[in-house]
Amino acid sequence: xxxxxxxxxxxxxxxxxxxxxxxxxxxxxxxxxxxxxxxxxxxxxxxxxxxxxxxxxxxxxxxxxxxxxxxxxxxxxxxxxxxxxxxxxxxxxxxxxxxxxxxxxxxxxxxxxxxxxxxxxxxxxxxxxxxxxxxxxxxxxxxxxxxxxxxxxxxxxxxxxxxxxxxxxxxxxxxxxxxxxxxxxxxxxxxxxxxxxxxxxxxxxxxxxxxxxxxxxxxxxxxxxxxxxxxxxxxxxxxxxxxxxxxxxxxxxxxxxxxxxxxxxxxxxxxxxxxxxxxxxxxxxxxxxxxxxxxxxxxxxxxxxxxxxxxxxxxxxxxxxxxxxxxxxxxxxxxxxxxxxxxxxxxxxxxxxxxxxxxxxxxxxxxxxxxxxxxxxxxxxxxxxxxxxxxxxxxxxxxxxxxxxxxxxxxxxxxxxxxxxxxxxxxxxxxxxxxxxxxxxxxxxxxxxxxxxxxxxxxxxxxxxxxxxxxxxxxxxxxx
Amino acid sequence: xxxxxxxxxxxxxxxxxxxxxxxxxxxxxxxxxxxxxxxxxxxxxxxxxxxxxxxxxxxxxxxxxxxxxxxxxxxxxxxxxxxxxxxxxxxxxxx
Numbered sequence: 001x002x003x004x005x006x007x008x009x010x011x012x013x014x015x016x017x018x019x020x021x022x023x024x025x026x027x028x029x030x031x032x033x034x035x036x037x038x039x040x041x042x043x044x045x046x047x048x049x050x051x052x053x054x055x056x057x058x059x060x061x062x063x064x065x066x067x068x069x070x071x072x073x074x075x076x077x078x079x080x081x082x083x084x085x086x087x088x089x090x091x092x093x094x095x096x097x098x099x100x101x102x103x104x105x106x107x108x109x110x111x112x113x114x115x116x117x118x119x120x121x122x123x124x125x126x127x128x129x130x131x132x133x134x135x136x137x138x139x140x141x142x143x144x145x146x147x148x149x150x151x152x153x154x155x156x157x158x159x160x161x162x163x164x165x166x167x168x169x170x171x172x173x174x175x176x177x178x179x180x181x182x183x184x185x186x187x188x189x190x191x192x193x194x195x196x197x198x199x200x201x202x203x204x205x206x207x208x209x210x211x212x213x214x215x216x217x218x219x220x221x222x223x224x225x226x227x228x229x230x231x232x233x234x235x236x237x238x239x240x241x242x243x244x245x246x247x248x249x250x251x252x253x254x255x256x257x258x259x260x261x262x263x264x265x266x267x268x269x270x271x272x273x274x275x276x277x278x279x280x281x282x283x284x285x286x287x288x289x290x291x292x293x294x295x296x297x298x299x300x301x302x303x304x305x306x307x308x309x310x311x312x313x314x315x316x317x318x319x320x321x322x323x324x325x326x327x328x329x330x331x332x333x334x335x336x337x338x339x340x341x342x343x344x345x346x347x348x349x350x351x352x353x354x355x356x357x358x359x360x361x362x363x364x365x366x367x368x369x370x371x372x373x374x375x376x377x378x379x380x381x382x383x384x385x386x387x388x389x390x391x392x393x394x395x396x397x398x399x400x401x402x403x404x405x406x407x408x409x410x411x412x413x414x415x416x417x418x419x420x421x422x423x424x425x426x427x428x429x430x431x432x433x434x435x436x437x438x439x440x441x442x443x444x445x446x447x448x449x450x451x452x453x454x455x456x457x458x459x460x461x462x463x464x465x466x467x468x469x470x471x472x473x474x475x476x477x478x479x480x
Numbered sequence: 481x482x483x484x485x486x487x488x489x490x491x492x493x494x495x496x497x498x499x500x501x502x503x504x505x506x507x508x509x510x511x512x513x514x515x516x517x518x519x520x521x522x523x524x525x526x527x528x529x530x531x532x533x534x535x536x537x538x539x540x541x542x543x544x545x546x547x548x549x550x551x552x553x554x555x556x557x558x559x560x561x562x563x564x565x566x567x568x569x570x571x572x573x574x575x
Binding site: 017018019023024025026032033034035037038039042050051052053054055056075080082083084130132134139140141142143144145270272279280281282283285 | 572
């Protein structure tokens, strides 16, 4: 049977701060275990946490980017549970006054965009990390508390996704929004972006067929996709066989590529939230909200649409160029010096991207400045260099960092567009491909391509092709 | 009774307390006395009162995002009942 798939995602993004959320311990990744702790993040008695202002502002910026209403009066609550990676035995989080509520993001789907609701966006402290050790004679866990108290933004979506593809589009969009706004570096291999999924299946027209299953431990977008595929298959088999899908929490096992039961609803956690008496109430002043709103950049979906409508780019090119804010910024900077959106896009999509990939360089470290690329594209547009020569010049710009003007001179790459310079080459070419000339004169007009090819070869690609074709046609007409 | 023995056992379980049957009975009675006393507050009409989140009037207390010195690993692990490989060592917690 075909069921309606209902998917919701909870996303945890580590915020881009230099220090932890409630204390001054460094937030750097990859340091030796338990070297970034202090009495506050170790949960010692009698300590006083103090909120990191940067983290607070980044979280507001995230809530704004998801189009949320902002709770102007917000406070933090203790969420109680016992786990060795949580030294305080409670996580400081938000529940009754989430920073942002009722937002949405637009995700690209086949044939347009779809609005995915965001129930809430809130700020909380991360837990530490457990490592399980098991070998004959040993069975214990090790706890590293470097991550305890790192600032996390939790983003809770509405169950608005109806397929694995939509969930993937949501994750990609969310990631690019977080990157665009400088909220998180979203490095999945470092655990900066983690997901929890909920999925249920309904018979068409029925909203309560299957129980909602939550899946934890999803540390990459790939894991989310694999786990959703697995759960959808598992749940439809249960329903097909006339069974009941229990409401429960399952754990994704990356290695076994399967999910297994963690706890049922009956054992669901009762977190006993209450306001954290160690932290005061936060009132978001008008000035703070205005400042942060100004800093929220144009979001990728909007920018992509603008690239398509204003610059006439294809959907694919617009998606690639807006995939990262820095790439889109570079593109627009080139345009500010050379208003040829389509040719600049072509140059970027082909030669620039290839060079970046080949050299494994980021666009922010790209040796060719936007001004230099603009002037090269300009020279090609004005036929001062041929397209072929321009590509060679760009390759040299990437190798040497020199300006296109300098290189065109050094390489003698200037296009030959003077009739007096091109004519002798044309005459030589005509002498070298007599068959093609005979064909042309005999009425096979397409034979001009072969003669023109010879002209380009003889000029080492530097003859201005338009000018050469014009002169060649004239010359051949004279011969007829 | 404001709190039943079942609720007492449930709360004990949430707090990871291992209570014997007779302890549960004993604590249920004592918790009940506390809760009954608190019940008195319900006699007040608080319909128009904003819930109090915090006793202090201070708001917006921040620190700037400046990294500060952390404890050394030795200091951090000093109180750990067991340690290994630079970590806190705890009973196996695989689920």
